[in-house]
Amino acid sequence: MITTLTVTLLLLTAQPPVTPYPTGDALTKQAYHLASAKSVPTPKVTVDTTVAPDLAEWGKHAGELMEQWYPVVWNLLGTQDAKPMSAIKVTFQLKQDAPAYATGGGIFVSVPWVRAHPDDFGMMIHEMTHLVQAYPGSRNTPGWLVEGIADYIRWWRYEPEAPRPKITEKNKYTDAYRVTAYFLAYLTHKYDHGLVQKLDKAMKTRAYSDSLFETSTGKKLDDLWAEFVAYQTR
Numbered sequence: 001m002i003t004t005l006t007v008t009l010l011l012l013t014a015q016p017p018v019t020p021y022p023t024g025d026a027l028t029k030q031a032y033h034l035a036s037a038k039s040v041p042t043p044k045v046t047v048d049t050t051v052a053p054d055l056a057e058w059g060k061h062a063g064e065l066m067e068q069w070y071p072v073v074w075n076l077l078g079t080q081d082a083k084p085m086s087a088i089k090v091t092f093q094l095k096q097d098a099p100a101y102a103t104g105g106g107i108f109v110s111v112p113w114v115r116a117h118p119d120d121f122g123m124m125i126h127e128m129t130h131l132v133q134a135y136p137g138s139r140n141t142p143g144w145l146v147e148g149i150a151d152y153i154r155w156w157r158y159e160p161e162a163p164r165p166k167i168t169e170k171n172k173y174t175d176a177y178r179v180t181a182y183f184l185a186y187l188t189h190k191y192d193h194g195l196v197q198k199l200d201k202a203m204k205t206r207a208y209s210d211s212l213f214e215t216s217t218g219k220k221l222d223d224l225w226a227e228f229v230a231y232q233t234r
């Protein structure tokens with residue numbers, strides 16, 4: 001772990017930044033008023049690594065990390081009227097398609113994935129964010145934004161030192177995951193520090209529409225995307 005981290009840091013310092021936002025840039029240092037955030041009861045995280053005893057330590061660390069970060073994620077999203085979970089169960093499985101996925105009360109983790117990617121604790125933050133999102137089913141809730149918010153929390157709040165994805169004209173805000181996450185970070189920084197909370201809160205009540213972006217920033221979603229791409233590729 002330490003060796004890999006050191007190598008990553010060396011690579012980061014040895015190479016030119018992959019985007020206009022290198023480590024330590026303005027977007028990385030977005031200010032959030034977490035000091036004034038309300039305290040949230042931490043759910044008890046239990047981790048079942050029965051099928052892979054070699055991952056017991058990894059699982060223990062993941063559980064501790066989730067207990068640490070649950071209240072942070074809670075305060076970064078639009079949870080004012082929501083109820084925090086009292087318990088989260090993490091279950092390791094020998095066979096599953098996704099590296100990890102979240103369902104109502106828990107997270108399922110792929111044993112082969114973790115063995116091959118022992119640094120990937122960030123995926124647990126992504127999946128835990130889905131538990132905090134907990135959107136009711138709705139045609140108004142776009143999948144790209146659900147995944148974009150989960151990756152925003154992961155890549156911009158949990159591990160903001162990670163290299164940024166390269167955005168080109170071929171991308172679209174609906175690409176989800178890291179592309180949408182980057183877009184959200186840009187908008188949050190430039191227009192509205194409460195944007196992600198507002199989007200999350202709307203989806204919690206089946207009330208999301210693209211016009212929320214305009215309400216929050218004064219500009220239409222497509223225009224905001226064009227502006228972001230131009231900023232990236234200038």
Ligand SMILES: [Zn+2]
Pocket residue numbers: 126127130147150
């Ligand atoms: Zn996801």
